[in-house]
Amino acid sequence: MSVYTLPDLAYSPGALEPHYSGEIVALHHGKHHAAYVKGANDTLEALAAAREAGDFSTINMLSRSFAFHLSGHLLHSIFWTNMSPDGGGRPDGELAGAIDEFFGGFEPLQAQLTAATVNVQGIGWGVLAWEPLSSRLVVEQVYDHQGNVGVGAVPLLVIDSWEHAYYLQYKNVKADFVKAFWEIANWADVAARFEVARSVPSSV
């Protein structure tokens, strides 16, 4: 039985065009994201087998594999819902107020998250997250799927900076991909995630 499953898209792959090509969305979701789901499930099985055998000689590799694939699954699941054919514009309501409070306005947030995403060295993500310890919004620059993050921060808005996310359409100009992302950003989804995240009290 699979613990993790690939979520369906809420739109057809071509629905985000011209900002995000249907070919990329179909491959990115059906191949790349699906591989992370499979990797997380396979690693859980390998860990169970290791326990059964009492053989933890591969624990370092399996631990990293689990973090990588689980985080990849989680980030992509958020990524798909963070985009919408009806997206774009800017946040409003309490999310907009929080962005003003913690970043000094929407433009400074957009500039910081764009810079964090475009300037990832190698592979990674730009992420707007809720940091529960201080009850504030933060921007993180994630390495791979799981590095360079504060433990416990909850991703709200994520932008994939891996080449597979944009290269077929935007080639080497990652900045144009991020610019296009803002045209399809689903602020209603980000606001809903914000409401849930900040309703959970910090555990420390």
Ligand code: MN
């Ligand atoms: Mn990806």
